[in-house]
Amino acid sequence: NAGVTQTPKFQVLKTGQSMTLQCAQDMNHEYMSWYRQDPGMGLRLIHYSVGAGITDQGEVPNGYNVSRSTTEDFPLRLLSAAPSQTSVYFCASSYSRTSVGTQYFGPGTRLLVL
Amino acid sequence: AQSVTQLGSHVSVSEGALVLLRCNYSSSVPPYLFWYVQYPNQGLQLLLKYTTGATLVKGINGFEAEFKKSETSFHLTKPSAHMSDAAEYFCAVTTASGSARQLTFGSGTQLTVLP
Numbered sequence: 001n002a003g004v005t006q007t008p009k010f011q012v013l014k015t016g017q018s019m020t021l022q023c024a025q026d027m028n029h030e031y032m033s034w035y036r037q038d039p040g041m042g043l044r045l046i047h048y049s050v051g052a053g054i055t056d057q058g059e060v061p062n063g064y065n066v067s068r069s070t071t072e073d074f075p076l077r078l079l080s081a082a083p084s085q086t087s088v089y090f091c092a093s094s095y096s097r098t099s100v101g102t103q104y105f106g107p108g109t110r111l112l113v114l
Numbered sequence: 115a116q117s118v119t120q121l122g123s124h125v126s127v128s129e130g131a132l133v134l135l136r137c138n139y140s141s142s143v144p145p146y147l148f149w150y151v152q153y154p155n156q157g158l159q160l161l162l163k164y165t166t167g168a169t170l171v172k173g174i175n176g177f178e179a180e181f182k183k184s185e186t187s188f189h190l191t192k193p194s195a196h197m198s199d200a201a202e203y204f205c206a207v208t209t210a211s212g213s214a215r216q217l218t219f220g221s222g223t224q225l226t227v228l229p
Contacts (some may be wrong), residue, residue, distance in 0.1 A: 004157075035216075042204060042219040043158070056198065058216065090157055098218055101146045101165075101208045105157030 001026050004106035006091050012112045013081040020077040021109050023091030031094045032074040033058070033103070034066065036087040043090065049074055050097045083112045116141040116207050120153055123124070126226040133177075133192040135174035135223045137205030140186065146205040147188040148217070158204060164188065198228045 007022045025032065033048040045058030047067040062087060065077040074093075079084060088110050092103040121136040124163055146165045162173025169181040175198075179190045188205060202228040205220040 035219075036198065040221055042221040044219075045216055092158075098178075101148050101163060101206065102160055103158075103217065105159065107154075107157050 003027065003092075004091055004093055004104050006089075006109050008109060008113075009107070010110045012114065013078075014053070014114050016079050018077070018079050021080065021091075021111075023076065023106060024072050025074075025093040025104070026072065027089075027095075027104065028071060029093035030071070030095075030096045031100055031103075032068065033092050033100075034064070034074070034076045035038060035090045035092065036060065036085075037090060038087050039110075041099055045076065046076065046089075069082035081111075083113045085111065086113045087111060090107045116145065116209060116218050118205050118207050118218055120203075122221035122223055123221065124224045124226065126228055127195045128228045129197055131187070131202050133190070133195045133199065133225065135190040135203050135205075135225065137179075137188045137190065137206045138186050139188060139205070139218060141207060141209055143209045145209055147179075147181060149173065149177070149188075149190050150204045150206060150219075152202045152222075154201070154203065158202050161203070169187075170203045195225075195227045197212050197227050197229065220226055 018025045034046040035043040044060045049055045049067040091106040094103045117140045119138045121151045148163045149161040151161045152158045164181045172178045177192045208217045
């Protein structure tokens, strides 16, 4: 199993540009989530999904959209990038909503918005 | 609502010394508690977890943590630090109830191991 994969590893955007961060898992996990990591703030939940076709907002959802058309994939879209979205983004998955504490993390995407 | 406070954003210990990383939580219902470790330029990986049962839990790499309900704490310890333990450590909490069992992380503690 590849586990949780994320692409790209690093991206530079200009303010106002849009992009999609890709996340995929091959463990047939029900629950998937996106976090952003900023210095001194730990990880903050952006959006999460408890299954295909079901998504919900986390702590910091503004400026981001998600969809879950398949169990495997959970892309994160930045509609109009802002410098405040400069961060490291992690995708994670867990077997089910009841095991959300045991999450498997991807390697992360470093995003710089100029 | 739930929250986690990690005391000390940076902790330095000598190789072979005791490691103690502090975590206090707030939760209105019984918590599930976790410690994750992040090595440089990598994602997080689960170190150990407490759900129910024995309050002293053992994890990978010789780490352990004790759930103390009266103190709302879940401190992480290791008797003897190794250079390879240098990483950032995150405490996290979720609950056993509710339909959206989100994981809330602390702000992290950077552990430095001195030779």
